[in-house]
Amino acid sequence: MNNHSLSIAYHKWATLKVVGHIRTLPKEIHKQEIKSVFPSLFDTLLHMLEVDELWLTRIKK
DSSP states (O other): OOHHHHHHHHHHHHHHHHHHHHHTSOHHHHTSOOSSSSSSHHHHHHHHHHHHHHHHHHHHO
16 A cells, blocks of 8 residues: 555545544534634534545546
């Protein structure tokens, strides 16, 4: 496995860990306002998805 494949595998593992944990939380917490860079867990996950899509687009070029 080369470094890029290892990085992608780690990123996938870490993302699934985060999403798995968030799935265990009550749904009302997902959009609850928090003191953070993003105003909610939902907004944080949306940002993660948008960045993943951006990088995937760049990698495909």
